[in-house]
Each structure stands twice: as structure tokens, then as C-alpha cells.
Amino acid sequence: DAKTTQPPSMDCAEGRAANLPCNHSTISGNEYVYWYRQIHSQGPQYIIHGLKNNETNEMASLIITEDRKSSTLILPHATLRDTAVYYCIVGQNTDKLIFGTGTRLQVFP
């Protein structure tokens, strides 16, 4: 079973920030938080990962709470092409990543 809990769906207006929450209350000290997304009919695409500190790359920002029990993925300026299923995953490394059902993000004009 997935170790994370995500809302099944969210909407976001184009150009606004999309904030996708994830709960991982049973995360252990050596487990990372990974985010992937999957656009219809394609394989999942890596977005970002982090351990304790907040992380930012060209795609998104990852905010991890101090107790590490939850995190938020932020897409700063959502576009229509960001419409996808977003998966939050916790794990020590890339072996056997356990995907849940994710959050279906719909970006509307």
C-alpha cells in the first residue's frame, strides 16, 4: 500500500500557482519524498525529490514540513500542459517506488 495520502483531484486556473498537498505521516528518517506526474498516455515524469530541506528546480518547488509528515508541491505558474496526475511517493531510493492513485490536476483557462 502507498505510504502517502493525496486528494483525488484539484483544479487550478492557468497562470496561478498550483499547490498539491501530500500527507506521509509514517515517513521514516531515511526516506525521501518524490514527486512524479503522468500526462495521459505517457509514462510518469520525474519532477523533484527531497529529504528534509525545501527544494526548487526548473519545474517546481517542494516544501516539506519540519516534522516531515507532509509536503506540498508547488507549480508556480500553472499552464494547460501541467494537466496531469501527480504522484507523491516516499522511499529510501528508486528501488520499488510505490505509487498511489495520485492527484488529478486540471488546469483550466
Place this chain on the structure above:
Amino acid sequence: DTGVSQDPRHKITKRGQNVTFRCDPISEHNRLYWYRQTLGQGPEFLTYFQNEAQLEKSRLLSDRFSAERPKGSFSTLEIQRTEQGDSAMYLCASSRTGGPEKLFFGSGTQLSVL
């Protein structure tokens, strides 16, 4: 990099037939993974390789399923005596190592068993 390549993109077969899928990982990636995804669900881990060695198999991988990576480069996934329940998207991914890094996924092979 040229990305992870999977072939074929689509496969339709009759129940009881054998099918084989191929995955070409990103060159110099040591790790190769197979996942399966059914409609409305996230990908489920099946197995992974470190070079040519198959290090782990999920209990989802019944004895009708076999995967190989003979020279540590491309991999094949064979399903014998296919069943309708095998209908799914079969995804391949690769990474440089097994550490906390990104997986690169292919576009998958969509299998339909009639």
C-alpha cells in the same frame, strides 16, 4: 540522452498467446525497472535489474512472467499464456544507480488481451 524506448507501443493478443515486450534504457543506466499500470491506478512495481542481474521480483510477477536483461543493456518482458487480467500498460524505467535519484520512464506498451 535519447530517453527510454519501449516496443511495441500497442499489442493486441488473444488469450493463451505469448507476448514479449522490449525496453531500451538510457545508455549507461545500470538500473532497469518494469512496472504495470491498470486504468485509474498508479504504476505497480514488477521487477528490477542492476546490470544483468535481476535483484527483486514482486509477488505480482507470477510464473507466467519472465524478464531478462542478458547483456545489461536492453530488457525483455515475456508473458506466457496471457489472460484477460494481464491487460494493462507495461512501463519500463531506468536510472544510473539505485540511489535517491530520478527514474526515467518510457511511454509504455499497452497490452490488450481479448
